[in-house]
Amino acid sequence: MSDNLSTIRDVLSKNNYEVVAEFSSESPSTIRVLIPARKIVPGYDSFIVDYSPSTKPDQTGLSYRTHGKESTDFIECPRYALKTLVSVDIKKVCQQIGYDFSLISFIVDGQRTTEDEFFNESLDFKLDDLETEKEECLHYILSSFELTDASPDISKYALEDYLDEVYAVVRSFYGIDEK
Numbered sequence: 813m814s815d816n817l818s819t820i821r822d823v824l825s826k827n828n829y830e831v832v833a834e835f836s837s838e839s840p841s842t843i844r845v846l847i848p849a850r851k852i853v854p855g856y857d858s859f860i861v862d863y864s865p866s867t868k869p870d871q872t873g874l875s876y877r878t879h880g881k882e883s884t885d886f887i888e889c890p891r892y893a894l895k896t897l898v899s900v901d902i903k904k905v906c907q908q909i910g911y912d913f914s915l916i917s918f919i920v921d922g923q924r925t926t927e928d929e930f931f932n933e934s935l936d937f938k939l940d941d942l943e944t945e946k947e948e949c950l951h952y953i954l955s956s957f958e959l960t961d962a963s964p965d966i967s968k969y970a971l972e973d974y975l976d977e978v979y980a981v982v983r984s985f986y987g988i989d990e991k
Contacts, residue, residue, distance in 0.1 A: 817914065817915075820915060821915060821917065824915060825917075828848055828849075829848045829850075830846075830848060830915070830917055831845070831846070831847055831848065831902070831905075831906055831911050831915070831916045831917065832845070832846045832916075832917045832919060833845045833902060833916060833917070833918050833919065833930060834846070834919045834920075835919070835920050835921075835930060835933055835934040836920075836921055836922075837920075837921055837933075838921075840934075840936075841864050841865070841866075842862050842863070842864050843862070843863040843864075843865070843898060843934050844860060844861070844862050844863075845860065845861045845862075845863070845902055845905075846858070846860050847859050847860070847861070847905060847909065850909060856909075859878055859879060859880065860878070860879040861876060861877070861878050861879075861901075861905075862876065862877050862879070863875070863876045863898045863901075864876070864877075864884075865891075865894040865898070865934075865935060867891045867894075867937055871888075872888070872889065872890060872891055873886055873887050873888040873889050874886070874887045874889060874893075874894055874897050874898065876901075887984050887985060888984060889981050889984055889985075890943075890946070890977075890981065891937060891939070891943070892939050892943040892944070892946045892947040892950070893946075893947070893950055893981045894935055895931045895935055895947065896947060896950045896951040896954060897954075897981075897985060898931075899927070899931070899951075900951070900954045900955060900958050900959070902916065903916075903955075903958070903959055904958045904959070907958075907959060918930035920933045920934070942974070945972070945974070946974050946977070946978055949966075949969045949972070949974070949975070949978045950978045950981055950982070952964055952969075953966065953978065953979075953982055954982060954985065957982075
């Protein structure tokens with residue numbers, strides 16, 4: 813990490829204005845994201861989002877709950893989608909609050925780590941080659957929609973048999989029925 817980035821993170825941390833994604837091996841089913849309060853307009857209170865990935869054969873998907881909300885939402889999805897759905901959602905929130913993605917702190921068992929190491933620890937399953945391709949396709953499509961407001965150029969994936977499956981995950985992420 814560059815010294816400048818480290819200094820910026822230190823200042824943000826000291827002023828309690830740091831987006832933090834945490835994972836603890838003591839509660840291995842939860843990824844917790846802390847979003848700081850913002851005092852300037854548009855202001856908002858701090859909040860916490862808990863993501864609970866499930867890879868059980870009978871219910872693979874992602875539960876998520878914003879603290880203060882009584883219910884937990886669930887997105888049914890294949891396991892290759894879990895990392896992308898959490899990552900894009902965190903970055904989407906950062907974008908909405910004007911927080912630079914590169915400043916997100918990823919913490920595993922109290923130690924700062926990289927985003928890749930964070931997800932390798934928190935989602936402790938391996939994807940096969942086909943699942944990895946699907947994950948890359950999903951990440952590209954959702955990142956295009958959510959983070960750049962661009963329509964994705966899917967020509968690279970257009971002939972792949974799994975494209976409809978990946979778009980079903982995208983529809984599920986947005987709560988769109990396939991009817």
